[in-house]
Amino acid sequence: MASIFWVEDQSHWIKKFSPVLEREDFDGKPNSLTILNFAEAARQKIALTDKDSPPDVALLDARMNGNDQAGFTVSTALRKKWPRLPIIYLSEHSGTEIEREALEQFSAQDFIAKHQHNVEQVLCWRIKAALRQASLDTDLTATVNVVNSGDLTIDLNTWNVYWKGQRLMNPSNARRPLAPTPRKLLRELVQSSPRPLTAIQIADRLDLDPEKFSYASYRQHIKTLRRAFDAVEDGEGRFTELCNNGEGIVTFGDEGAYLWKPPGGKSA
Amino acid sequence: MASIFWVEDQSHWIKKFSPVLEREDFDGKPNSLTILNFAEAARQKIALTDKDSPPDVALLDARMNGNDQAGFTVSTALRKKWPRLPIIYLSEHSGTEIEREALEQFSAQDFIAKHQHNVEQVLCWRIKAALRQASLDTDLTATVNVVNSGDLTIDLNTWNVYWKGQRLMNPSNARRPLAPTPRKLLRELVQSSPRPLTAIQIADRLDLDPEKFSYASYRQHIKTLRRAFDAVEDGEGRFTELCNNGEGIVTFGDEGAYLWKPPGGKSA
DNA sequence: AGCCGCTGTGAAAAATCGGTGAAAAATAGA
DNA sequence: TCTATTTTTCACCGATTTTTCACAGCGGCT
Known part of the structure; x- marks a missing residue:
């Protein structure tokens, strides 16, 4: 089961992506989707979640409710609790200072422009890529036949x-x-x-x-x-x-x- | 010194990106840029390069000289020699089957659309992100050499x-x-x-x-x-x-x- | 009973494997 | 180019593994 932690303030994006995210097969098991509408709600949710059961991936919007930094505060909270959690930004502002900050300052795993051809699919592909990368990190030693x-x-x-x-x-x-x-x-x-x-x-x-x-x-x-x-x-x-x-x-x-x-x- | 291995068949892209890639500060030291124009030349270069001195990151175009698979054959050769080398695709065909293949089949680290606002900058940011991710991985395995x-x-x-x-x-x-x-x-x-x-x-x-x-x-x-x-x-x-x-x-x-x-x- | 074909068995023959020294071939250095 | 060093090849030996052989036991069948 891939568990996705998603913070998004605009309902039309939620309507657009959530069916895809719920249905997409990331690891052969049904996904669990946690959607928060505000940065503050997200931080509370993070605080309440068990440290030993992190989500598999986080989706954030950098700019929420008119605040450019809202997404980044969530990012910081996530990183503090789960340093290795892959964080993917979903944003309307690609190619801008926001993308630079996300990738450089906040160690984003990826940054996806909401306005692009076939976004839903692209989002799924990139989540898969992030999950694979994360599993690489842990698997390194494993594989016992x-x-x-x-x-x-x-x-x-x-x-x-x-x-x-x-x-x-x-x-x-x-x-x-x-x-x-x-x-x-x-x-x-x-x-x-x-x-x-x-x-x-x-x-x-x-x-x-x-x-x-x-x-x-x-x-x-x-x-x-x-x-x-x-x-x-x-x-x-x-x-x-x-x-x-x-x-x-x-x-x-x-x-x-x-x-x-x-x-x-x-x-x- | 960040060493970049770049395969690109169209000279106008080379003209556009190479100054930026050479100048950009990835790790405080000047970069070394290796540019190959053909998939075949790239494969030869790979074969001739010492296994113990891999490039830090590879940039590939999926479709070259009219062949959709050209970039992927290079990717395969790179992966075989250096399994952990981050590979970033630069392509004119984002959101398409090519992007899906690159991310899912060929374990691309990233896939960047050439036609987007501020591409040169985006490219640099994402290379940095890939380098950071790669260094994370190696830190994990062999802290010291x-x-x-x-x-x-x-x-x-x-x-x-x-x-x-x-x-x-x-x-x-x-x-x-x-x-x-x-x-x-x-x-x-x-x-x-x-x-x-x-x-x-x-x-x-x-x-x-x-x-x-x-x-x-x-x-x-x-x-x-x-x-x-x-x-x-x-x-x-x-x-x-x-x-x-x-x-x-x-x-x-x-x-x-x-x-x-x-x-x-x-x-x- | 006598005659099969199928399995299980010990012993021996044959093939292969792993270790070795010495020498040839390839490679690196001056 | 020539020399020093590394790497590969070759031929041999003893140990181990694999195959072969010859035979015995055990049904079923005529």
């Missing part, structure tokens, strides 16, 4: 695979990680669950030479995977047993296909 | 690399500094930790010819780095040993990727 299925977690960054919180290791050497091919294979199985995959389909997805990747190899990798799971299940062949009962990594009828069926889901 | 990871410090000004306070030297000659490529490579590894990097990814990030930078070279540079660390660890092969135990610079058994894992984290 994970594939998840029940007790199984595949970290696509480090390629570690976890089962019930423990790391799946190479069954032929418990100090080494799971080998690349079994790992990728598991990922494909999990991702295409509940659809089974034949050897040919796997070869295709992993970009392996279809001539080389035989059904026998596939079986071998499946064995490796089951043993890796077994190793985590401390005991002996617990996971393999599970597979025989139709959960985990199970065969699927013809053409030598296998299928990932998240265990415990149904028979728990 | 130092990359840090545990006992490792990379000073991006002098390009010195320190490990446990000692400077990493060239293993083939202890009186010389670490060679450029291993140094940059280390930086990329540290920055993208805990994500492994394949040879191709490294080539891409360091802007090397992907044809030339083979996995064999990558291995060689890794060797150089490990030895550089070893040299600091006074003794013999201490760091290399660490790597074998899964810390420091470790392989990542797939597609010849390596990964920086800050040592000492667990087994300290």
